[in-house]
Amino acid sequence: MNSPDPAVLLDALPNVSLDRGKRTDSITSARFEALVRSNQTSIFRVAYRLTGDRDEAEDLVQEALIEAFEAFGKFRAGTHFDRWVFRIMRNTFVDSRRRRDKSKLDSLDAATNAVSGERRELGISPFSADTELMSRTLDGPIQDALDGLPAEFRMVVILTDIEGLSYEEVSNVVGRPIGTVRSRLHRGRMILKEKLGAYVRS
């Protein structure tokens, strides 16, 4: 078959109007913004616990929001917007860590983690049975312990124990079967239990 002349095809194509685009856009933007603002706490919380660093968390959220907006047509209204964004953040985070690991030396990585740790307040109170008091003052050690987990373990622990998602909901966010979620969760918690031993032992 002869290659068709593009010019001929172009003339034959239907005329398509996109003039409605602008008005549709501002409605979409408003919807998107409303969803972001009403889910901002959990979105940032997951980003912060995942990255362990405030600046990195803000970058992660920013990247994820841009991707989320581009993919907004795929978001089903009425479903959990924050969980949809968690999924995007997880993918973005894994990609950026992979890129970073390729170009970074081990010593640089360690230095970065050390700085992150210092930036968090490490006011540790004497051992107390009051969990709330402990958690406020233990943010540093808790985040340090989370940082020590492989990213996949960290993600499921954050989603289950900090965000309160069920196994099935976590499975939907991370895109892995429930059995995998179960296993990663258990292994992640066991590692955390070791690191945070003094604070969980009775």
Add this chain to the structure above:
Amino acid sequence: MTCIRCQNLLSGYADGSLPTAHVSRIQAHLSGCESCRRQLEELVALKRLLGSVETPDAGLEFWTAALKRIPPGAARRRRALRAVLGIRVAGAAIVALVIGYAMLRQPAEYDSTNPQAPVAVATFDPAALVSMHAQVRAGRPLADTGKVRFAIIEGNARDYANDDQLDSQ
């Protein structure tokens, strides 16, 4: 039930996510095993600790700035592209289809009063192009009230082929 087996299930047990058969066997084991009981208590304490952690918010300014930094045309470009393609394209790795304004080349908002000269087709699979044209024609995805000249759609056709959520407007 052995301790190893029990401990592997303790997370699920603590979360109340185990089937009842497992639950009764674990409870039987726990009633006679202090080491596993202690593991369970520590797990529960850990859950409680993690669940009560407070995270500072990013602050109002951050969110306002972050939303501002989202390129405005992004969603529209993506949606227009999907609506016009509107079909599954198999095969060709890169399909460039010249069908309207050069929208995807423009980072800024396009101006519908300023028709662009046609941009040359970069690469295309002729058979796919013909087939696409026929289907878009038949499907009439959008009502037309005006005229769009040309756009370039470039990229991996498979990305768009998998996306079956068309703009329904």
